[in-house]
Amino acid sequence: MNPIDIDLTLLVQVLSFLLLVFVLSKIAWKPLMKIMDDRRKFIADSLAQAEKEREQAEQIKREYLEEMRQARQEAQEVIAKATKLSEERASEILAQARAEAEKMKQAALVDIERERDRAIADVQAQVSDMSVAVAEKIIRQKLDLRGQEQLIEQFIQEVGDMPC
Amino acid sequence: MHEELVRWHVFGMSLHAKTLVMTWIVMALIIIFALLGVRKLSSRTPGKMQNVLEWVFDFVSKLISDNMEYEKGRPLLNYLVTLIMFVFFSNMLGLVPNLTFNLFEHFHVEFAELNKIFEGPSFMSPTADINTTLALALLTIILVIAMGIKHHGARYFHHFIEPYPVFLPIHIIDMASKPMTLGFRLFGNIFAGEILIKVILMLPGIYVLPGILPDVIWLGFSIFVGVIQSFVFTVLTIAYVAQAVAAGEH
Numbered sequence: 001m002n003p004i005d006i007d008l009t010l011l012v013q014v015l016s017f018l019l020l021v022f023v024l025s026k027i028a029w030k031p032l033m034k035i036m037d038d039r040r041k042f043i044a045d046s047l048a049q050a051e052k053e054r055e056q057a058e059q060i061k062r063e064y065l066e067e068m069r070q071a072r073q074e075a076q077e078v079i080a081k082a083t084k085l086s087e088e089r090a091s092e093i094l095a096q097a098r099a100e101a102e103k104m105k106q107a108a109l110v111d112i113e114r115e116r117d118r119a120i121a122d123v124q125a126q127v128s129d130m131s132v133a134v135a136e137k138i139i140r141q142k143l144d145l146r147g148q149e150q151l152i153e154q155f156i157q158e159v160g161d162m163p164c
Numbered sequence: 165m166h167e168e169l170v171r172w173h174v175f176g177m178s179l180h181a182k183t184l185v186m187t188w189i190v191m192a193l194i195i196i197f198a199l200l201g202v203r204k205l206s207s208r209t210p211g212k213m214q215n216v217l218e219w220v221f222d223f224v225s226k227l228i229s230d231n232m233e234y235e236k237g238r239p240l241l242n243y244l245v246t247l248i249m250f251v252f253f254s255n256m257l258g259l260v261p262n263l264t265f266n267l268f269e270h271f272h273v274e275f276a277e278l279n280k281i282f283e284g285p286s287f288m289s290p291t292a293d294i295n296t297t298l299a300l301a302l303l304t305i306i307l308v309i310a311m312g313i314k315h316h317g318a319r320y321f322h323h324f325i326e327p328y329p330v331f332l333p334i335h336i337i338d339m340a341s342k343p344m345t346l347g348f349r350l351f352g353n354i355f356a357g358e359i360l361i362k363v364i365l366m367l368p369g370i371y372v373l374p375g376i377l378p379d380v381i382w383l384g385f386s387i388f389v390g391v392i393q394s395f396v397f398t399v400l401t402i403a404y405v406a407q408a409v410a411a412g413e414h
Contacts, residue, residue, distance in 0.1 A: 004294050004351075009180045013187060013290075013299035020191045020250060025242040028198035031205055032217055033241070039207040 124162070131159045183293040190253045190290055197249075220245055227399055232406035236315065240307070240405065247300065248398040251291060251350065255390030258289030258358045259383055289354045291393075297351040301343035304401045308342070312408035320408070342404055346397060353393050357386040 135152060201217035210218060224244050228237035290296045312320035324335040364379045 005180075006295055006298065007178045007180070008174065009178075009183055009293065009295035010299050010302075012179060012184060013296045014303060016184075016187050016191065017246075017250060017299060017303065020194065021243050021246045023195060024198055024246050027195070028202045028217070029221075029242045029245060031202050032214070032221065035205045035207045035210075035214075036218060036221065042207060 127162070128159060131155075180293055180295060182288055183290055183296060186257060186288050187254075187290040187296065190250065190257055193257075194246075194249050194253050197253075220249065224248060224398065227402050231402050232409050236311075236409050237402070237405065240311075240402075243307070244398055244402065247401065248394050251300070251394035251397050252390065254289050254291040254296070255354055255394060256289075256387070257287055258292055258354065259361070259386050259390070260287045289358060289390075291350055292355040292358045294347065294351045297354075298343065298347040300350075300397070301347035304346060304404060305339070305343040307401070308404045308408045311405050315409050342400075346400055350393050350397055353389050357382075357389055361386065 135155065139152060197213075198217065201211075201213040203213070204211055205214065221241070224241060225234070228234055228241065228244070231237070309320075324339075325332050360382055361379070364382055
C-alpha cells in the first residue's frame with residue numbers, strides 16, 4: 001500500500017488544527033498574551049516613572065541650588081548694605097564729632113577772647129588805679145612843687161593814651 | 165497479523181482512523197499543557213509552566229520580528245505558536261514507547277508492506293501521515309495568500325506577472341511548490357523516523373543489549389529531528405508570509 005494516501009483525512013486535519021488554534025487562543029494564548037503585555041506595560045511604566053522621578057529630583061536639586069545661590073547673594077547684599085550703612089554712620093558720627101569739637105573750640109576761643117578783654121580791662125583799670133595811686137603819692141609828695149604840675153598832666157595823658 | 169489500515173467511512177470518503185485519534189490525543193495533550201501553563205497566570209511571579217509557554221511565545225515572536233515587521237506578523241502569533249507546538253508534540257508522540265510492546269504482531273511484516281507497521285495499538289505521530297502535513301502546509305499557503313491580500317489588496321496578484329506576464333507559470337509553480345515541499349519534508353522526516361524505529365525493534369537482537377542501543381540512539385536522533393522539523397516548518401511559514409507581506413515593497 002502506498003504510504004502517500006491522501007483522502008478526507010486532509011480536510012479533517014485542517015479543521016482539527018483550526019479548532020485547536022481557536023480553542024488554544026481562547027483559553028490559553030489570549031490570557032497569556034495579556035499577562036505578558038501587562039508585564040511589558042508594567043516595566044515600561046516603571047521605567048517611565050523612574051525617569052519622571054529622576055527628572056523631578058533633578059528639578060528639585062536645580063531649584064535648591066538656585067535658592068542657595070539666591071540666599072547667598074542676598075546675604076552678601078545684606079552684609080554689603082550693613083557695611084555701607086555702618087561706614088556712612090561712622091563717617092557721619094565722625095563729622096558730627098568734628099563739627100562739635102569745632103564748635104566747642106570756637107566757643108572756647110570766644111571765651112578766651114572775652115576773658116582776655118576782660119583781663120586787659122581789669123589790668124587797665126588796675127593800672128589806671130595804680131597810676132592814680134602813684135600819681136596821688138607823687139602828687140602828695142611833690143604837689144607843692146608847682147613846677148611839676150605839667151609833668152603830672154603829661155603822665156596822666158600818657159596813661160590815658162595807653163592801648164587797652 | 166496482516167490487518168488492513170483501519171479506516172472510517174464518511175459520505176463515501178475514507179478517513180485514517182489512527183491518524184485522527186493520534187491527532188486528537190496530541191490536541192488534548194497540548195490543551196492540557198497550555199492549561200497547566202495558564203492555570204496561575206501572574207505578571208510578576210510566573211510559574212514554571214508559564215515560563216515555558218512565555219519562552220515559546222518569545223521564541224516565535226523573535227522569529228517573526230526577524231523576518232518581517234513585528235506589528236504585521238503579530239496577528240499570526242497565536243497561529244504560529246499553536247503550529248510549532250502541534251508539530252513538536254506530534255513528532256514526539258510517535259517516539260513514545262509502545263505501552264503494549266506489540267512487536268510480536270509485526271514480527272513477520274514483509275519489507276514491501278512497511279506501512280503495516282502503523283497498524284495495531286501503538287502510538288504514531290500524526291505528522292507521519294501525509295494528510296496531516298499537507299493540511300498544515302495548505303493552511304500555511306492560505307495564510308500566505310490571505311496576508312498578501314490583506315496588506316496589498318488586489319495588487320498582491322500583480323506580483324505573479326512580474327517582471328513580465330511570461331513569468332506567470334513560474335510563479336504558479338513557485339506558489340504550488342511551497343506547500344508541497346513543506347508537507348513532504350515534514351512527512352518524510354517523521355515517517356522515515358518511525359519506520360526506522362519499528363525496523364530496529366524488529367532486529368533479532370531486540371532481547372539483548374545490542375538491539376536496545378541502536379534504538380536508544382535512533383530515538384534520541386528522532387527527538388532532535390522532531391525539534392528541528394517543527395522549527396523548520398514554523399520558520400518557513402513565517403518566511404513565506406513575510407515574502408507575501410513584503411511583496412511589491414521595493
